Amino acid sequence: MAKGHFEKLLEPGNIGKVKTRNRLVKTGAGTFMWHEDETHMNKRILAYYESLARGGVGLLIVESPTIDYPAGARWRQRYRIDDDKYVKGLSELTEVIHKHGCPTFMQMNHDGPWEANILGTDSPFKGPPIGASVVSVKSENDFHNQPPRALSIPEIEKIIDKFASAAVRAKKAGFDGVDINAASSHLLHNFLSPYWNRRTDEYGGSPENRARFVTSIIKEIKKRLGNDFPVSVCINAIEIGLAAGIPDNRCITVEDARKTAQLLEQAGADMIHVRSHWLGYHVGAYLPDLMFYPDFPLSLKDLPVVYNAKLRGKAWNVILAAGIKAAVKIPVMVVGKLDAELGEKVLEAGQADFIAMTRRLQADPNYPHKVADGRLEDIAPCTACENCLGTSRCRINAFMGKEYNTVEKADKKKKVVVVGAGPAGMEAARVAALRGHDVTLYDGSGKLGGLLPIAAVVKGTELEDLPKIINYFRNQFEKLGVKMALGKKVSVKTIEKLKPDAVIIATGGAPVLPDIKGIDGSNVMGGAKLHKNLKFYLKFLPPNFLRWLTKFYLPIGKRVVIIGGSLHGCELAEFLTLRGRQVTIVDTAERFGQGMVDAIMAYLFQWFNKMGVKFIGGVKGYVEINSEGLVFINENGAEEMLPADTVIPALPLTPDLKLYENLKGKVKELYAIGDCKEPQLIADAVSQGMETTRAI
Numbered sequence: 001m002a003k004g005h006f007e008k009l010l011e012p013g014n015i016g017k018v019k020t021r022n023r024l025v026k027t028g029a030g031t032f033m034w035h036e037d038e039t040h041m042n043k044r045i046l047a048y049y050e051s052l053a054r055g056g057v058g059l060l061i062v063e064s065p066t067i068d069y070p071a072g073a074r075w076r077q078r079y080r081i082d083d084d085k086y087v088k089g090l091s092e093l094t095e096v097i098h099k100h101g102c103p104t105f106m107q108m109n110h111d112g113p114w115e116a117n118i119l120g121t122d123s124p125f126k127g128p129p130i131g132a133s134v135v136s137v138k139s140e141n142d143f144h145n146q147p148p149r150a151l152s153i154p155e156i157e158k159i160i161d162k163f164a165s166a167a168v169r170a171k172k173a174g175f176d177g178v179d180i181n182a183a184s185s186h187l188l189h190n191f192l193s194p195y196w197n198r199r200t201d202e203y204g205g206s207p208e209n210r211a212r213f214v215t216s217i218i219k220e221i222k223k224r225l226g227n228d229f230p231v232s233v234c235i236n237a238i239e240i241g242l243a244a245g246i247p248d249n250r251c252i253t254v255e256d257a258r259k260t261a262q263l264l265e266q267a268g269a270d271m272i273h274v275r276s277h278w279l280g281y282h283v284g285a286y287l288p289d290l291m292f293y294p295d296f297p298l299s300l301k302d303l304p305v306v307y308n309a310k311l312r313g314k315a316w317n318v319i320l321a322a323g324i325k326a327a328v329k330i331p332v333m334v335v336g337k338l339d340a341e342l343g344e345k346v347l348e349a350g351q352a353d354f355i356a357m358t359r360r361l362q363a364d365p366n367y368p369h370k371v372a373d374g375r376l377e378d379i380a381p382c383t384a385c386e387n388c389l390g391t392s393r394c395r396i397n398a399f400m401g402k403e404y405n406t407v408e409k410a411d412k413k414k415k416v417v418v419v420g421a422g423p424a425g426m427e428a429a430r431v432a433a434l435r436g437h438d439v440t441l442y443d444g445s446g447k448l449g450g451l452l453p454i455a456a457v458v459k460g461t462e463l464e465d466l467p468k469i470i471n472y473f474r475n476q477f478e479k480l481g482v483k484m485a486l487g488k489k490v491s492v493k494t495i496e497k498l499k500p501d502a503v504i505i506a507t508g509g510a511p512v513l514p515d516i517k518g519i520d521g522s523n524v525m526g527g528a529k530l531h532k533n534l535k536f537y538l539k540f541l542p543p544n545f546l547r548w549l550t551k552f553y554l555p556i557g558k559r560v561v562i563i564g565g566s567l568h569g570c571e572l573a574e575f576l577t578l579r580g581r582q583v584t585i586v587d588t589a590e591r592f593g594q595g596m597v598d599a600i601m602a603y604l605f606q607w608f609n610k611m612g613v614k615f616i617g618g619v620k621g622y623v624e625i626n627s628e629g630l631v632f633i634n635e636n637g638a639e640e641m642l643p644a645d646t647v648i649p650a651l652p653l654t655p656d657l658k659l660y661e662n663l664k665g666k667v668k669e670l671y672a673i674g675d676c677k678e679p680q681l682i683a684d685a686v687s688q689g690m691e692t693t694r695a696i
Contacts, residue, residue, distance in 0.1 A: 006340055008347035010372055013058065013354060015331060016230030016270035018103050018176045020354070022058035023347060024368050027273075027335055028107030028179055029286075029358040030063045032077035032392050033401065036124060040089040043403035046096050051405040052361060053102040056368035058354070060097055061179050064107040065090070067166040068159060070124040072110040072187070074143075081106075081166045087173045094174030105232065106170040107179040108163055112187025113196070115146035119598060130155075131190045132197035132204060137244050139280035140606050144185065156203060156213060159187075164220035167231075177230030178221065182214050183275040184236075185282055192260055193239055195251045195279070207259045214260075215267035222268040232333070233264050234273035236285075237320035238306060243297045244280030251279065254306065254320070258327040265328045273333045273356065274321040276306075283599040288336050289313035289384050290599065293463050294574050294607045312462060313337045315346070322351035340371045362388045363396050365405075377475045381468035386597040387683050395683045396469060398427065398690035407694060410435040414501035414696060417442065419490045419659065422450020423682045424674025425506030426473040427689030432504075432696060433480035440498075441477070445535070446487040448474055450508055452682075454534045456543035457550070458575045467543060469682075492662050502669035502696050505660040506689070509653025509675035514563060518625035525556060525648045554579055557645020561586060561630050563622070565615065567595035567681070569650035574604060577611050584614040584642060586632060592617065595681055616642070652679040669696065 013020045033044045052060055065081035066073040080086050090106070097104045116127035131148030138145055151159075167178045182188035190196045191213040197204045203212050218231055237258075239251035252260075261272050277285045284291040291297070292312045300309050306319045316336030325332040333354035334346065343355035361367055363382035370379050385395045394400040414437045418429045421443035429441040447453065449470040456466040477484060488494075495503055511527025513519050519526070537546050560576055562569045565587035573583045585592065592615055593601040608615075618635035625631075629644035653675050660672045673688040674680070680688075 005374070006344050006371055009340060009344045009355065013331065015059070015177065015232060015354075017228045018059075018230050020058035020103060021056065021101065022368060022372075023354050024057050024343070024361075024371075025059045025333060025354050025356045026052055026057045026061060026361050027356045027358045028061040028063045028105075028181065029389075030075075030078070031388070032075060034077055034079040036066065036069070036073070036076045036078060036080055038079060038089065039085055041092040041096075044401060046093065047403055047405040048400060049093060050096045050100070051365040051399060053097040053100040053104075055361070055365035056372065057102060057361060057365075058368070060102050060104045062093065062097075062104060062106050062175070064109045064181060065166070067108050068110055068162045070126075071130060072112065072162075073125055074111045074114050074116070074118050074121070074123045076122060076124055081169050082162065084169065087169050090170070090173035090175075098174065103176045105177040105179045105230070106166075106173070106175040107181055107234075108166050108170075109181035109184075110159065110163075110187035113148040113185065113190045114143040118143050131187065132199055135196050135198060137246075137279050139244050140602065142185075142244070142280045142282050148190075150199070153201065153203070160213070160216050160220055163217040164224055167221040167229075168224055171225055171229060177232065177270070179232045179234060179273065180214065180217060181234045183234040183273070183277065184286060185277060188214050188217075189236055189277065192235065193252050194256070195239065195241060195246060207256060208263060211260050211263045215263055218264065218267040218269055227268065230270040231268065232271035232273055233269045234275060235260060235264070236277040237274045237317060237324055238276045238304065240276070240278045240304065242302055243278050246279055248304070252277075254323055257320070258323060261324045261328050265330050269330060271331045271333060271354070272324055272328060273335070274317050274324050274352070275335055276317050276320055283389075284603070286335075287313075287384075287386065287389070287599070288316035289463055290386075290603060293600065293603050294578070315342050318346055318351050321346075322349075325350070325352060340367075340376070359384065359388060362394050362400055365397070378479070379472075381465065381472055383464045383466060383468060385464055385683070386599055387681075389597060389599055391597070391683070393683055393687070396472070396686060398687040407431055407434045410437060410696065413437055415499070416440075416502045416504065416693070416696060417490075417495065417498055417500040418504045418506060419443075420450065420506030420508055420674065420676065421445075421448045421484075421486065422506060422508050422674055422685065423452065423469065424685035424689040425450070425504065426470075427686045428504045428506060428673060428693045429482050430473060430476050430480065431690050432693040433477075433482045435693065435696065437502075437693075437696065439481075440483040440485055442485045442488055442490045442494075444487070444489045446539070448484070448486065451531075453538050453543050454531060457534055457538070457547045458571055460547055461544055490659065492659070492666065495663060495667060500667060502671070503663060503667045504692060505657075505663070505670070505672045505676055506674045506685075507656050507659060507676045509679050510656050512649065512651045512654050514622060514649055514651060516622045516625055519649075521625055521627075523557070523627065523644070523646055524625055525646055527649060527651075527653075530648070551579060556581065556648075558582060559629070559643055559645045560584070561642055561644040561647045562650050563587070563630070563647065564650040564652075565589065565592035565594075565617065566650075566652065567593065568652070570596060570601075570604060572648065572650050573608070573613055577608070577613055582612070584616065584644070586616045586619050586630070586642065588619045590617045655679065
């Protein structure tokens, strides 16, 4: 694709006196790679931010350090900026970012009304939360189930000082500006919203009064640092209450947000960053694709016209941003599952001035450079797995969370054979080729991807587009000269003929059948049988089409019992429930959803509850599977019958180390990675593939 295709996206921009390299901005989303006790930058965070700065992003906004400890913090995995002793550490970070010619802002927020000990975390703040008024929302997917204490005016004034003092420290540390987060459901949004803010004093009532907290912070920062020090402000351009049973007209309306933007501009703000918020759906508000997982919480006819439901989260806030842009003269930035193509269209249409991203840049920090070079096919795809949110790592970018961020050329070129073309094997082959080795990738099937195509049938591609991972690796193999020997079985004799210097075994795992009487019955759909059937059809049909066909025919009974309640069992339960099956999941464990990212699991389990999916945990043992269903020993030690037409074991795979064991002592270097070593997630497999070959 021609470079000129992205002329608007790649042109420099200005935020106050700061010139950006292009119109792509990395937002200040948290990574949780710090700890509150640190006063210097750790190697993980330096590697992470350096990779983003080196990758060509126009402006890099660093996630919010704690400005008010402990009242403004709900996590210990954040740096602090509430004292001068933290300035030196942050200067180490700005030095690394500036080394690559990238301007950087420091984001500031205050968790304020968020309940203490969210999701059972060891929060530094023990509560009660603080906010504009004593108002809460009872919701499974919100952080506001604990009513806050209303702040007094002197307390508000102290927090204004803390924001301004943090901005002063940010400038001392070398930041080029600050970004105030008055969006999401943080303290400042709490004051801006008529739903949360019921005050009758100078900080409540009218739009001007509700905005006074934020405008006072902007004015105080400008007073201390001068008008040339940029201040951007992130706001919700609409607040939706319907999913929590609250009328939208009691929340921030489009008109309210535009008025707020004008007040912020008058106070001295240099840019408005546009987001939106849904009460009761905190995470979905800033990861808009999750609003549709597993299903939209409302009827789509109730979706406000400012959103385009057909795009399922893509360009979520663009219409809202255009409305804000029409109301102010300062630049406007928009976020919400945007990519380069959508971003260019938004800029060309004059709907915004800057395009903000997070997940795409985490998946591929070199995204801006690749866009500029017209190498879109080389961009590592973000598949919205949300590991970056839940585990500080990325499914496709194995460097995220590591203390290093580059692949170096090997001192000596070696002949490397990789056996198995699943996620671990594909990444191993890619990195080995980058290091300059002669690489051949073998797989007994005729296709790349291992179990990814099967997973795509179950998961679908609307949220997690796994086939994109396969396409990405295929492109890289062609460019890097990786030889692919697909459809060829590998034995010890094969390896002995090839005489490689290094062999990497990534043959995956095998499905497990639990030792239960009747497990070989006709009403049992074992993992091996399921995989065999799906692999057969996938020879002729793409995953999405096969998934669509399963809506019309599926050789599985109406009542289904799934044995195993971890990630695979839960995803299978979702798939079957969507196809009209009555599903019950049983497990010996008490907790279900192991391996799932918390945010995705929370939405899935709320949907399970709505759809009538049943869970039976703490099972003491399985007695038998008969024509009536599953007989098991419940947590009380009693025998119980669970009626089922079909029983499906969905237990973790067992490692397949046969070839690895047979090759011991027969090759110079031998490694086992991925599921063949230990059953794990895609992110683990890709990480092992990179780490192993980075050392060859």
